[in-house]
Amino acid sequence: MRLRRALPGYLMLLPFAVLFVGFLVWPLLNSLYFAFTDYNGVRPPTLVGFDNFRRLWFEDERFRTALVNSFVYVAGAVTLTTGLALALAVAFRGTSWRDRIMRTLFFLPAVTSTIAVALIWRWIFTVEDFGLANTVVGWVGVEPVQWLATPSLTIPILVVMAVWGGCGYGMVIFVAGLNAIPEEHYESARLDGATAWQQFWYITLPQLKPVTTYVVITSLISAFQVFEAVYIVFRGVSSVGGVQDSGLMLVPYLYDMGFTKFQLGYASAIAWSLFIIIFIVSMIQLRVTRALREL
Amino acid sequence: MRRSLWPALGRIPLYLFGLTMLVPFYWMLTAAFKPVPELTRNPPSFVPDDPTLDAFYDPGYTPEQRGEQVVAGLFQRFADVPGGFGRFMFNSLFVATTITVLSLLLASLAAYALTKIDLPGKRVIFVVIVASMMVPWQVSLIPNYLIVRNLGWLNSYEGYIVPALAKAFVVFFLVQYMRSIPDDLVHAARVDGAGEWRIWWRVVMPLMRPALAAMAIFVVLAEWNNFLWPLIIVQSDSMANLPVALSRLNASNAYNPQHFAVIMAASLLTSLPTVIVFLIFQKHFTRGIALSGIKG
Secondary structure, eight states, X not given: OHHHHHHHHHHHHHHHHHHHIIIIIHHHHHHHHHTTBOXXXXXXXXXXXXXXXXXXXXXXHHHHHHHHHHHHHHHHHHHHHHHHHHHHHHHTOSOSHHHHHHHHHHHHHHHSOHHHHHHHHHHHTOSSTTSHHHHHHHHTTOOOOOGGGOHHHHHHHHXXXXXXXXXXXHHHHHHHHHHTSOHHXXXXXXXXXXXXXXXXXXXXXXXXHHHHHHHHXXXXXXXXXXXXXXIIIIOOSSOTTOGGGTTOOHHHHHHIIIIISOOHHHHHHHHHHHHHHHHHHHHHHHHHHHHHHHO | OOOOSSOGXXXXXXXXXXXHXXXXXXXXXXXXXXXXXXXXXSSOOSSOSSOOSTXXXXXXXXXXXXXXXXXXXXXXXOTTSTTTHHHHHHHHHHHHHHHHHHHXXXXXXXXXXXHHSOXXXXXXXXXXXXXXXXXXXXXXXXXXXXXHHHTTOTTSHHHHHGGGSOOHHHHHHHHHHHTTSOHHHHHHHHHTXXXXXXXXXXXXXXXXXXXXXXXXXXXXXXXXXXXXXXXXXXXXXXXXXXXXXXHXXXXXXXXXXXXXXXXXXXXXXXXXXXXXXXXXXXXXXXXXXXXXXXXX
């Protein structure tokens, strides 16, 4: 009886399994192998041990730039996005038409092509005097700024783009989390005379901890993987990372090494470093949350 | 009634902030309908004085006339691509819908086998699928490029579609949802003599509609907006999807602001379809996110 159903069962699993192994599991194993070779796409790969990782982590100045940029960007983007998403969720969680329209507005960037969005920002931050950003700073008497050509402004601009693009997604998850908090908690708190802020601090925030962890980890992961914004807005003629590599981050560097310089072994080492970094940072985040919950 | 944390007055800054969320969209919209002289005027106009469709198609444009104030409209560009910009719209639509239909079929079959059939080894398979979700997809980028190159699929629809069909996340989501469908229904159908394929299609799939709808929107949007993979496999203009076409349009014109009306027109045509799809299916979409968020 059981075996009679097992055959169609495996058949049903087969198409997915073949593609899953062929285009995910096998490539992952390959990539792991490449990371320990000097593969350049032409010569057959030779094993070089941990050479790629040693060069990457201890000698490569550009990788260090990419790492520092990524961490600054991720810290800024994740904190601001999560904070704003929570504020928006608390403010616009209701079922009135006004709240629903606001939620839709905040969510629109999440469904818009990242390339189209990046081009809009490029147009807003154009160096010309008639650019929107320069017009706005002109209203308060500031001289036109070379937005996209000023290295110190690169990460702040990318953070603005990330917050604008990401807060709606976090907001939707927070709204679902808020609606899952039992109403009785608030009722008994009000009977005890708790103010709105006290209710937020002692009921809403603790109850939202798992949801917050989820939002923080998903935005961490997507922030470490940023590529399109850097590629479209900051890519220069010679370098993918913008002026003085001020916007160079992990995936743009991976793209640069893999697909413009064809150092496939080295680029695979960057890819696995990306995985290791995301993995460690998510684990730390989970541990910290768990520790906080036990306090 | 729950007391609002933000008194009515305190919400005004948030409403204003909501409006600033729209500013980039508005700025794209106005640029797409400005004639070139107005586009580069200082200070800029916040409402186009003289809205025009020139950025899409400029009847006054001839190649000889190219100069200061006349640029080719969007649909007059890409002369070497049959269909011009329309071809990119077709490519995006074709690739996104094909991947969505096929990947959902494959994933729902796999999810059915993993939840409703007592398969030896299914736990291990499911663990591998879930574990694979932890690895950033960029890690498999280089080997996948080599595989597709060896198969001769660079610059082809196969190259777009086939590697994108096995979506671990969709299986994971559908398995979660399918567990809530009572096994008794499946048992009853088996007692009636229905085969597994028939039960999957006739009994389980209709009940899966909300989950399938959420995933369909999710996959369609992700594929429509996909950029890095197409960027790597597309070689000729004619196989570009909309994001790659936008990027090429930008690369060849970005240092000349006169072309930005056309670039914004192209951005508008790229974002409008997904915004419309989202507005129509908003409920499914936000429910899907909330479900994956709460359970994940």
